[in-house]
Structure formats: C-alpha cells, structure tokens
Amino acid sequence: MLNQVEALGRWGIDSLEQLGRAGVLLGRVVLRVPNLRKGFPLTMQQVYAEGVLSLLIIIVSGLFIGMVVALQGYHTLAKFGAAQQLGPLVALSVTRELGPVVTALLFAGRAGSAITAEIGLMKATEQLSSMEMMAVDPLHRVVSPRLWGGFISMPMLTIVFNVVAIYGAYLIGVKWLGLNSGAFWANMQTSVDFHLDVLNGIIKSIVFGLVVIWISVSQGYEAEPTSAGIAKATTNTVVYSSLAILGLDFVLTAMMIGGW
C-alpha cells in the first residue's frame, strides 16, 4: 500500500520534471537568436521532410473525408428536405473541426513519430554527444530546424486539407448526387465567415502544430538511449500528441465560440 503511494508520488514528480525539461527545451530553441545563414537550409530540409512528404497522405485523406461527410450529410439532410445546405455543412465542419484536427492527428503519426525516432536514435548512437564534442550545439543543429519546420508546415497542410476536402464534397454532392453547383457554392459562401470559421481553424492548426512538434522533439530528446526507450518514446509521441490535440481542440473551440 505504502509502496503504491510512493510509486504514485514518484510518477507525479517524474512527469512534472519531464514537463519542465520539455519546457526548458522549447524555451532554449525558441528564445535563441536564429542563425539565418546556417539555419535556413536546415529548416527548409525539415519543411520538405515534414511538410512536402506529408502532402500525399493529407490530400488522400482530405479527399476521402470530404467525400464521406458529403455522402453522410446528404442522406441526413435529404430527410429534412434540406439537401441544398450540404455545402455549408461540409465547409463548416471541415474548416472548423475536421481540417485542423485530422491534419494534426495525421501529422503526429506521419511526421511527429519520425522526428522522435530520428532524434532518439541520434541520442542512442551518441551522435548528439559527438556533436557537442565538436562544439556543435545539437539544439541548434538538430532540434531547432525540426521544430520550426513542423511549426511552418502544419498550417499549410491544414489549408491544403481544407481545400481538398471541400473539393471532395463538391465531387460527391454536385457531380454524383446531382445538387446544383451554384446553390452548393452560394449557400456555402453565405454561411461560412472568413474570420470566424476559416481563420479560427488555421489558428487552431498553428496551436496543434506547435504542440505536436514540441511533444515529438522533446520525447526524442529525452528518450532513454536504448531500442526499447526509442520505441517507448515514439509511442508516447503519438499517444500524447493525439490526446493533446483532442483536448486542446475542445478548449480552443470553447474559447472561440465564447468569442474571446
């Protein structure tokens, strides 16, 4: 009994310490003066690895999610004779919720886990220590480009996802189910507000991007330098990121609907 209480306390202190170390890591990366000449090419490489290479999965899932929402929405709306409102239904659910959340979940699975494994392996094979020995700061050389790369990629991936999903809904609603194309776009334009819906969705995606990339980088950097440790860190990245995304989504939505 006492042992369990002790274990619980140790777990709490460990988690708190881990959070603190992750916070220090983020602070050290963000608050440093960037070296543009050296940092820019490295960051570009990471935007390519995390953003451009994620485009395929983002586009394919965006297309199918848009198509499914349109198909489901059409059959529900048709019961109330409101099939003309398919455009607003799809556009609002995609720009407000599905776009940022699904993109962030895919991003955590596709890019976040890769970053954790990469940094974790660098640590396990002592590449990070050898960099330090050569007076190269691994934070500067390894962590910072990955963090900025993910931070830049996430909102852009979300925008691409939104557009593709709405186009997928257009394919299903207009081309297959035979809704009027003009009504589809016009109804969408009257109900979707640029600031309230589109921009708030992008703000969400920026927050999610920061959180996902922060979790992945810090999990990799703090990983236990063994193969089991890397496996655990990679799993943790995906689990923590997904939970953080879904939890934060609720908080951000509540704040946005509350009109802050």
Place this chain on the structure above:
Amino acid sequence: MLSQRAMNSFVGLFVLTAILGLIILAFKVSGLTSFLKPAGYDISAAFEDIGSLKVRSPVKIGGVVVGEVSTIKLDPTSFKAVVIMHIDSHYRDIPDDSSISILTAGLLGDNYLAINPMYNQTYLKNGSEIQDTHPAMILEKLIGQLIYKLSNPAAPNTATASTTKTSETNNANHE
C-alpha cells in the same frame, strides 16, 4: 537525398499551394468580399424591428440580389434599428419613394431585405434614406395574436364568424 536546390523548390511549391489554398478558402468558400467591396452606394432605412437580420444579409429587388447589409445600429433617441446597406452600382435608378420590408426566405430561413420599387422620377443616391419601411414579421408575435384572437370571442373577426354560423343554423332550422 535530394539536392538543397531541388528541396527548396519543392518547399516553394508547397508554400505556393498553401497560399493558393488560402485564397480559394477566402473567396470561393467563405465569399470574402470586404476587401474588395464592389463599387456602389450606401443607403439607409430605419425599422421598428429587424428580426434576425444580420450584417451581409442580401438586399433584393424582385428576388434578385442587388446589394447587402453593411451596418446595423440602434438609433439612440428613436430606438429604431438603422440598417445601412450597400447597393451595387449597376442598380442606380431605384426610385426614392420605394418601400423596403424585411422578409424571410422560406418558413424558417434567414431574413433578407426586399425593396419594392415605386414610380418617382428622383432616384436613391449615396446617403439617402428609405422612409417607407415595413418591420420583420416575427413568427412568435403572429402566433401570439392568433391565439389572442381565438381565445377572445369579443374580437371583431371571430364575432362575424360566429354570426354567420348562427345565421346558417337558422337557415337549417327553416328548412
């Protein structure tokens, strides 16, 4: 591994795609027009009650959209809702004695403004006000009036109805 140059161009293409996507979201999906307002003029009208009229609600003549609501505010002295609307410059010759009413699209749809053109030879111009306004029909108020009339037989409409009914019964008795 790609060369740095190829990588930079792919990233450039990615950024371009995202900017294009944002433009599509802005103009095709959300119909953002506040940056490039179409040329036109502003007119105003004061209503007793605007119902659920909103900024950017359409202004129509004969069902055709001719402009949109740009501002809604309350006149602090007369407590009327002042609606300022932006009319497209194509429609210059709207007579200034026209009436304007707030209608509802369908039974439960959104409110919109409908201008009913009259016959004056002077036309509405920037800053002019439409005097003849009809407030929104509020469904709850109409139902309230109906219930009041039904439950109150002294009201004139019901009274005439009951007299016709009695005369009918009288006729039936005669036959």
